Amino acid sequence: MTSKHSAHVRREFYKAVGFYFRVVWPIFSILFLLIVVVGLIISYLEGWPPLDGVYFGFVTGLTIGYGELVPKLGVSRVLAILLGFNGVLMTAIFAAISVRAIEVAVRASGKDE
Template sequence: MKHAHPSHIRREFYKSVGFYLRLAWPIFSTMLIIIVTVGLIISYLEGWDPFDGIYFGFVTGLTIGYGELVPKLPLSRILAILLGFNGVLLTAIFAAISVRAIETAVRVTEGDK
């Protein structure tokens, strides 16, 4: 049984990721806009610099949570929880796209035999 060359599989994987990201881009872009917007709202409420709010939005949304920026107000904390849920969903969608792209790349390269 002859196996496909790894570089061919990688190339097919990247093509598939690009295809599925373009397909899911309306969802992705909406979720990214939510992260930025909610981060800016939190920065306004907490009196932070706008860039700090965007940074906080991504650090929280991607569930990294360094802890150097901590919201104190109840509304800011509720919004931070929503950022976390949004980020988990964003990560899950990207993981699903990656798995699907791997499946597609393997199927395409197996079909080349």
């Protein structure tokens, strides 16, 4: 594969990622906002600073889970579980966009040969 061909495939990939991301942006932004809002709710319930709550929301939503912030209240724990499901869904959408973009880029590169 030539350098020019590789550059073309990459360009097609990024073009497709941009297109499909714009398609799912309303859903993705709602999921993103949900992580922030639920993180803020948990921070309020647990008595944490708001920034810690947002941090906890993303660490939990992205299933990283460092463990330095742990909710103690039952309602906070239930919300943390919902954050996990929300994050998995957000990650799945991003993965689906990437896979579809790879398919489009490979198909486009096959037409050029």
